[in-house]
Amino acid sequence: MSDDILFDLKGVSKQFVKGKETITIFDGLDMSIARGDFLAIMGPSGSGKTTLLNMLGGVDQPTSGEIHFDGKRVDTLSETQLAAWRANNIGFIFQFYNLMPMLNAHRNVELPLLLTNLGKGHRKKSVAAALELVSLSDRAKHMPKEMSGGQQQRVAIARALVSDPKLLLCDEPTGDLDRQTADEILEMLQLLNREYGKTIVMVTHDAEAAKYARRTLHLDKGEFVEKDLAA
Amino acid sequence: MKDVYLILKNLTRKPLRLFLTVFATFIAFMIFGTLTAFQQAFDAGVDLAADDRLVVVNKINFTQSLPIAYVNRVRAVEDVEAVTHLNWFGGYYQEPVDQFAMFAVDAENFLTVYDELLVSDSERAAWIANRQGLIAGKSIAERFGWQVGERIPVNSNIFSQRDGRTDWDFDVIAIYEGADPQTDTNSVYFHYEYFNETQSFGGDWIGFMGVRTSDPERNEAVIQAIDELFVNSPAETETVPEKAFNKAFIEQIGNLSLILTSVVLAAFFVILVIVGNSMILSIRERTSEIGVMKTLGFTSGRIFRMVLAESLLLAILGGVLGILASGAMVALVNQAPIQLPVLVLGGSVWSQALLFMIGLGLITGIVPATNALRLNIITALSRS
Ligand SMILES: Nc1ncnc2c1ncn2[C@@H]1O[C@H](COP(=O)(O)OP(=O)(O)O)[C@@H](O)[C@H]1O
Ligand SMILES: [Mg+2]
Numbered sequence: 001m002s003d004d005i006l007f008d009l010k011g012v013s014k015q016f017v018k019g020k021e022t023i024t025i026f027d028g029l030d031m032s033i034a035r036g037d038f039l040a041i042m043g044p045s046g047s048g049k050t051t052l053l054n055m056l057g058g059v060d061q062p063t064s065g066e067i068h069f070d071g072k073r074v075d076t077l078s079e080t081q082l083a084a085w086r087a088n089n090i091g092f093i094f095q096f097y098n099l100m101p102m103l104n105a106h107r108n109v110e111l112p113l114l115l116t117n118l119g120k121g122h123r124k125k126s127v128a129a130a131l132e133l134v135s136l137s138d139r140a141k142h143m144p145k146e147m148s149g150g151q152q153q154r155v156a157i158a159r160a161l162v163s164d165p166k167l168l169l170c171d172e173p174t175g176d177l178d179r180q181t182a183d184e185i186l187e188m189l190q191l192l193n194r195e196y197g198k199t200i201v202m203v204t205h206d207a208e209a210a211k212y213a214r215r216t217l218h219l220d221k222g223e224f225v226e227k228d229l230a231a
Numbered sequence: 232m233k234d235v236y237l238i239l240k241n242l243t244r245k246p247l248r249l250f251l252t253v254f255a256t257f258i259a260f261m262i263f264g265t266l267t268a269f270q271q272a273f274d275a276g277v278d279l280a281a282d283d284r285l286v287v288v289n290k291i292n293f294t295q296s297l298p299i300a301y302v303n304r305v306r307a308v309e310d311v312e313a314v315t316h317l318n319w320f321g322g323y324y325q326e327p328v329d330q331f332a333m334f335a336v337d338a339e340n341f342l343t344v345y346d347e348l349l350v351s352d353s354e355r356a357a358w359i360a361n362r363q364g365l366i367a368g369k370s371i372a373e374r375f376g377w378q379v380g381e382r383i384p385v386n387s388n389i390f391s392q393r394d395g396r397t398d399w400d401f402d403v404i405a406i407y408e409g410a411d412p413q414t415d416t417n418s419v420y421f422h423y424e425y426f427n428e429t430q431s432f433g434g435d436w437i438g439f440m441g442v443r444t445s446d447p448e449r450n451e452a453v454i455q456a457i458d459e460l461f462v463n464s465p466a467e468t469e470t471v472p473e474k475a476f477n478k479a480f481i482e483q484i485g486n487l488s489l490i491l492t493s494v495v496l497a498a499f500f501v502i503l504v505i506v507g508n509s510m511i512l513s514i515r516e517r518t519s520e521i522g523v524m525k526t527l528g529f530t531s532g533r534i535f536r537m538v539l540a541e542s543l544l545l546a547i548l549g550g551v552l553g554i555l556a557s558g559a560m561v562a563l564v565n566q567a568p569i570q571l572p573v574l575v576l577g578g579s580v581w582s583q584a585l586l587f588m589i590g591l592g593l594i595t596g597i598v599p600a601t602n603a604l605r606l607n608i609i610t611a612l613s614r615s
Contacts (some may be wrong), residue, residue, distance in 0.1 A: 057525055059608040080530050087528025098523045102244040107236070114233045115528045159527075198259075 006167065006199050007033035007056060012065035014051055025051050025221045028065070035166075038193040038200045040210035043219030049203040050171055052219070057090055057169050058082040058203060070166070091198075092158025095172040097152040099144040104154045105131065106140040112163040130158035134188065150181035157188060161198075162209040168192065169201040174209050186212040234533070238540050241517075248509060249545075255505045257556065259498040260584060264557025265564075266491045267583070268574040273481050274488075274573075275413040280473040282314075282447040284344065287440040288476075289455060290467040296335035296436040297466050299427075302337070305440060308456045310449040314342040315438040318426060322374050322419060330419040331371055333385065334438075335426035338364075344441045348595035349411040359474040362405035362425050368416030370565070372406045379403055385419075390430040398428065412575055417560025441469070451522035475545070499587070502549075505593040510542050514599035521603050522611025542596025543589065554581060 008033040016023045033039055041049050051172045054060035055067065055080040058074055059082075065077040068091065077085060088090075091112075093176050109130050113123045134154040144152055152174065160168055170189065174182035190212045192198045202213060210216045217227045287305065289295035299316070301410055306314050315337045322333030338359050342348060350358070350366060358364045365385075367377055377383060384398040391397045401421060409416050427434045444453050454470040461468045471479075481487060514521075521534055554576070561574040 051369050054609060057526070080532075083525070083530045084529045085528075086526065092523075092526050094523070098519065098612075100240075100520055100523075102240040103237075107240075114237075183292070 006035045006037075006070060007031075008066075008068040009055075010066045010068070011053065012062045012067065014048070014060075024152055024222070025127045026062070029222065029224075031224065033201065035199055036193070038190065038212070038214040039202065040213035040216040041201065041203045041219055042205070042207070042210055042216055042230065045205075047219045048222060049219055052130065053169050053171050053201065056167075057092060058086055061197050065080050084115075086216070087112060087163065089165050089167060091163075092163040092170045093153070093160050093168060093170040093173045094126055095175040097144070097149070097156045097176075099152055099155055099159075101144055104141050104143050105136060105158075106145070108144070108155055109158045109162050111159060116163060125228045126162050127158075129171075131155075131161040133161065134158045148181075150184060153177065153181075153185055158186070161192070166199055168198050168200045170200065172203055172205065174206060179208075182206070182209065187211070208221050234537050234540075235558060237350065238537055238544065239350060241537070242541050242544055248402065252506050252509050252545055253549040253552070255502045255554040256546060259495075259502045259562065260550045261556045262553075263495050264554045264584060265560045265577060265579050266495055268557065268561045268576050270488055271577070271580070273572050274415060274479060275411075276415075276477045277346070277474055279411055280477050281347070282472070282474070283444045283450070284441040284473040285444060285454060285470050285487050286469050286473050286476040287442060287470045288603060289439075290469040293439060293476075295466070296438060297440070297468065298502065299435045299437050301468070302437065302440060302460065302462055305442060305457055306404050307571055308453060308460070310445045310453050311442055312445050313340050313343040313443045315344045316423065316440045318436075318438040319389075320385075320421075320426065322385045323388055324383070324385055327386070328486025329375075330388070334413075334418065334420050335423045336420045338420075338422050341441075344443045347411055347414050348407045348416075350405040350407045353372075358404040361402055361404055362422050363400060363402050365401040365419055365421040366405045366407050367403060367419045369406055369408050370416045370446060371419060372403075377403050377406070379406060387430075390426075390432055392429050393431045395431075397538060399425070399491075419538075425576070441473075441608075441610065461540075465466045471588075498541045499591070503591065506542075506545065506591070507598065510545070510599045511602070512593050514538055514603055516552070518606065521606050522608050525608045526612070531604045531606075535600045538600035538603045539593065539596040541601070543592030546588045546592035546595065550584060550591070554584045602615055 009029060012026055012029040012031075013024070014026040016025065020038065021041070029052075041052065043049050051060065055062055055075075061075055064114075065075070066073055071086075074082070074085060082119070099105075106127055109127045110123055113126060118126070128137065128140075131140055134157050136151060136154050136158065139147060139151060139155075142151075147150075147155070149225070153176075168189070173189070174185050177185065186209055189200055193200050193214070201208070204210055267419055287297070287301075289297055302314055302316050305311060318335040320333040320335055321330070323330045342350065342355055348366075349369075354366075371377075375383075381403045382400060383403060384400055386398045388397075409414065423437070436522065442453070442457070443448055449515055454472075456466055457470045501541060525531065557580075558576045561576045564574055
């Protein structure tokens with residue numbers, strides 16, 4: 001396997017059992033994501049974008065097939081091992097920001113660091129650096145409800161970054177934002193990809209948003225159709 | 232330890248709910264602390280009773296009197312070490328509502344029979360020598376501000392002097408302390424002679440006798456011997472060990488410990504429902520947050536412990552405040568101008584209460600903590 005492959009999916013199938021019915025979302029999906037990629041995944045609602053992202057993030061398991069991350073198989077890890085793996089390797093960004101309402105921006109960003117051995121002083125420095133990166137140093141003491149949607153999403157990006165993961169997984173990160181704010185967020189993701197070398201996988205509805213990515217995959221009936229960006 | 236801040240923030244995020252649940256717990260533990268202090272005080276009346284002490288009362292009823300001539304006959308019984316006699320005086324100080332326990336006693340023998348009432352030898356001698364002298368317990372002396380050497384009037388709500396007055400003058404000779412913190416120091420004792428010679432009610436009768444035996448082993452024989460002395464006389468006696476007497480006296484109030492236990496159980500059941508329900512609701516409201524934390528890499532076990540810690544803190548917060556408040560209640564009751572045993576909020580109440588707090592915290596926390604433990608990330612997040 002090549003060194004620049006971060007994620008490798010081999011024959012991944014996913015089925016949901018709903019009552020008597022079994023819904024097949026993926027059936028033998030193969031896919032690889034290169035280190036340093038910024039991948040946008042588009043597709044109609046219900047096409048399995050979130051399910052795919054969940055499997056990449058190790059919060060959902062394929063029914064069959066293998067998922068390799070950084071050369072190691074991850075789909076067979078236990079729940080506890082997966083929790084540690086996520087904490088070490090992956091930053092999550094959600095559509096609705098999902099900040100803790102009772103914690104201020106600083107404490108929200110600090111959350112993933114509580115899973116490390118870092119001391120208080122180190123944590124404080126890392127949080128400050130992450131907030132600086134998303135230009136929210138002056139809002140450290142603000143509560144989520146005192147901030148706009150765009151600001152909350154920037155706090156969420158800082159939270160995803162703070163423990164320096166290799167990969168950012170974003171599910172419709174601009175789905176709840178107006179155009180201008182969405183562009184600011186997307187520029188920030190692009191910067192993280194280009195300047196900081198973060199690999200990013202972003203699910204989106206929005207063709208404009210996909211333009212910020214290096215490449216876009218269109219998901220349809222559990223299959224990928226690669227299209228040229230210019231097309 | 233890193234999670235303490237998170238736990239505290241979760242605990243305090245809804246101040247009104249926090250206040251209500253803590254308040255409910257507070258009330259329950261205040262009831263528990265106060266009632267347990269009462270129960271222990273009543274039990275102490277039994278526990279502190281001397282094993283080698285008997286009480287001789289009129290067989291009809293302990294409020295009926297006995298002839299004073301009985302005292303010397305009881306003294307002659309084998310294995311009787313000392314005998315004193317007591318008459319209820321119905322004393323009050325200045326205001327009729329300020330009643331207290333006051334007895335006319337045989338001063339020479341009284342402190343030998345009731346040796347848990349502590350005065351110095353010289354005070355004892357001074358009391359025996361002064362016909363108008365009284366000795367007062369520490370609590371009662373503090374309540375009325377009596378000082379040794381003072382001359383005070385005490386009224387009776389039962390008796391009057393031959394000249395029609397209802398007040399007697401006394402010299403305060405000594406203020407006695409109790410050998411045990413729960414020993415009653417709310418009583419006052421004075422000379423039977425002074426009482427007998429001045430009151431207008433007809434003399435030479437006594438209320439009851441206190442008897443000290445040479446050995447608790449000999450109690451049964453002494454009891455039989457005393458009661459046999461007066462069989463078929465106009466005033467037959469009933470002699471009982473002091474423990475049994477105190478116990479019977481307390482049981483007249485009703486089955487106290489059953490009443491106390493039911494009240495405490497009811498209070499705990501109510502908070503169990505209130506706090507348990509409130510914890511379940513507040514964890515359910517945090518479903519998507521818990522999903523996010525698990526996504527970030529917090530293990531289910533860690534989240535389980537955080538929820539349990541929160542419910543424990545809640546119970547301990549309300550519980551400690553409640554027991555502190557019951558301490559204040561107990562102090563208040565001890566000062567109150569009513570005749571009650573000495574209440575002590577001791578270490579045993581605290582340790583029992585701490586156990587209840589931990590139990591309450593665990594029981595109210597286990598269901599929401601398990602719900603949080605089991606919560607699946609995908610269902611949690613798709614519900615938001
Ligand atoms: N936990 C689940 N149980 C049953 N069906 C599910 C579950 N999660 C997703 N699905 C189904 O899988 C399909 C893909 O869902 P999803 O990945 O959320 O799509 P997208 O994100 O592309 O809109 C949908 O038809 C959805 O109803
Ligand atoms: Mg989706």
